[in-house]
Amino acid sequence: MFIEIEANSAVPIYLQLAQQIIEGVAKGSLKPGDSLPSVRAFAADLGMNMHTVNKAYHYLEEKEFIRIVQKKGVFIHENGVRKASELDRLRLKKELRPIIAEALCLQLTQAEIELLINEITLDLKEEK
Secondary structure (H helix, E strand, O other), X not given: OOOOOOOOOOOOHHHHHHHHHHHHHHHOOOOOOOEEXXXXXXXXXXXXXXXXXXXXXXXXXXXXXXXXXOOOEXXXXXXOOOOOOHHHHHHHHHHHHHHHHHHHHOOOOHHHHHHHHHHHHHHHHHOO
16 A cells, blocks of 8 residues: 655644545455554654554544554454444534535535545545
8 A cells, every 4th residue: 555645734644644544445455354554664664753653543443444453453444344324424524514615615616516526436436
């Protein structure tokens, strides 16, 4: 899996890492049960602080994308690709709201916003 971190991004590094792992799950390049490197190994591979990787892993564990098993490793959660619960839907709606508000401020129409969403969805599905 290729991870690309943008050091000058407004998005925190731990979140960039977590988002790219989630994208790997969405694309199917990371499958339930696949193992991820240890915090120490991943940090060394990416040239970043161990605490940053640890924070990303705990974020992903909280969202049930990974399982951290003491003395065994880090694994893509068997429920990493699952049916959204009502809580998932509410969280996603809350997270999308400011992005859609920004798009409207940039005078994108609803149709243009829907087109962007469709393009991203197709892009993620095509890479499976």
